Amino acid sequence: QDFVWLLLYSLLASFGPERRPVVIAVLVSLALFQVLESRIAFFTSGSRGRITAVLIKFGLSYWLIGVTDGIASSYYWILLLPVMSAAMTLGLTGTVVFTVLAGAAYLSFLLFLTEGEFIPLDQVWQVTLRVLFFPVVGYLTYELAEGNRVEGQRYQAAAVQLEAANQSLREAEAAMRRADRLAALGQLTAGLAHELRNPLGTMKTSAEMLTKQVAGENAVAREMAGYISTEVDRTNSLITRFLDFARPTHLRLAAADLGAILDRAIEQLGRHRPAYDVTIYKNYDPEIAPFPLDAELMERVFYNLVLNAAQASPAKGAITVKTRAVAGEVEIAVIDRGCGIERAHLENIFNPFFTTKSDGVGLGLAIVSNIVHEHGGNLTVESEPGQGSVFRVVLPAGSKLA
DSSP: OHHHHHHHHHHHHHHSSOOOHHHHHHHHHHHHHHHHGGGSHHHHSSHHHHHHHHHHHHHHHHHHHHTTTGGGOTTGGGGHHHHHHHHHHSHHHHHHHHHHHHHHHHHHGGGGOOTTOOOOHHHHHHHHHHHHHHHHHHHHHHHHHHHHHHHHHHHHHHHHHHHHHHHHHHHHHHHHHHHHHHHHHHHHHHHHHHHHHHHHHHHHHHHHHHHHHSOTTOHHHHHHHHHHHHHHHHHHHHHHHHHHHHSOOOOOOEEEOHHHHHHHHHHHHHTTTTTSOEEEEEEOOTTOOOEEEOHHHHHHHHHHHHHHHHHHSOTTEEEEEEEEEETTEEEEEEEEOSSOOOHHHHTTTTSTTOOOSTTOOSOHHHHHHHHHHHTTOEEEEEEETTTEEEEEEEEEOSTTOO
């Protein structure tokens, strides 16, 4: 475009009807402004800048006509430049305003005719056609620009939809990868856990027998036997959690009051109040009627989420438990203002054995996610490091439950 504009004004300056220095100076000014306009932020960033740009072109065009015979100038058409610019950048109102100004400006040169100068009758129609030329070009340019704007908006909307579809596809692929990992790890965990149960039982029995057989004065042996028994119990508890994760969940559905389930989960945390000094705010939707749930399993889900929120919260922190009904579904949100979760960890947070806690196993959220999915629901998390996290459980309210 820059090359075409420069070529046009160069040809006018070199081969135009007038090549006086003042005419060449105006043509050079128009050429430079046309090229520099798009590179100056002020002229492209707002309506004030765009109007200023059109006014500058209008003034230079008027000057060029004024120094080249006024009403009889061969450069009358140069006033189309601001009209077309207004049509492309200022919308319908700007197009109308500058079209009228262009026609009025051209006719204003009639005022500069000296005594004895006049327009012959056979040329009056030519002047009229020149003036009518401005609204025709302005209207056609506006229609073309408006069509381009509509197409641009349509393409932008399509791009937004495409990006949303790509995001959904990425999320679906991540969920599929997580499901594959869960299935493989579940099978491995179940087999390994069953194989470990028998030797652990033998070790537990042996430790108990050793404790009974060792003389009372042999404190070291009794202490070692106690360590063995304690570690066996801890390992057995861990295996039980592995099996809870690996075995299929059999739901016992019954109409349950969601608020009562949440209250029981929060009461469990209350028994550990000295360890987790947080305040829990309840924001329940009273319009949510009882709907089919496995109350015991969902209480476990909410207890784990509230417990994680308490562990992530600072002393004297606050946790909000909020429910609401949305289009045949029920959403439960557990909101904390704690340390948050690193973005790199968000994709893996529901994977088994993934944990950022030094003493964690990484099965809590994996089991919670399985229970929610067995209910036909969905578990998501939103988090910003240093600002807190929001865990959302979305459950079908009755009719959608498979």
